[in-house]
Amino acid sequence: MIKSNIPHFMVDENWQITACDSTVAEWMGHSVEDVVGKSCFDMVDGHNLDGSSFCRPVCPLTTASRHALTINPVMILNNPHNPRQIVRVHYVILDNPKGILHFVRPLHDPNKSSRTLTKNQLQLVQGLAMGLTHRQIAEQNHIALSTVTTQLKRIRRTLSCASDRHLVTWYWNQDQH
Structure with a gap:
């Protein structure tokens, strides 16, 4: 037991x-x-x-x-x-x-909102949190790989996150899950 x-x-x-x-x-x-x-x-x-x-x-x-x-x-x-x-x-x-x-x-609500990120930015972070690669996120969102890389870099700067792993940690620590 x-x-x-x-x-x-x-x-x-x-x-x-x-x-x-x-x-x-x-x-x-x-x-x-x-x-x-x-x-x-x-x-x-x-x-x-x-x-x-x-x-x-x-x-x-x-x-x-x-x-x-x-x-x-x-x-x-x-x-x-x-x-x-x-x-x-x-x-x-x-x-x-x-x-x-x-x-x-x-994971109750995959479309949860955040005060610091736009809906599109949050979708990219959610992709990381779900274990997707940058390429898979680009394909899923029908955008260029370079756009994903650039946007994630901006998001990391906005949230003061040093890496994608830190972005995922930030995501899972949000209260709205």
């Missing part, structure tokens, strides 16, 4: 869900009883923001871990009752017993 006030679920080395809190089960469109014992990639209908599948038999979290990379995925959980629940997943890979503990944080 895992005790946490943060929505979470746990999978074992065979990708079977061994624990799941009721909030995450609801986001998956199921009850806890329906989820526990099933494979995570069958129960979590998680997709990247570009629509590609995140949850799959070759887990991107363990793949990143094997290459000493840390990823902080933002994904869309689809279920019939609450389509397009956008969440950020934080995770811990455990060695004994082997498994992955997933902490899930909802």
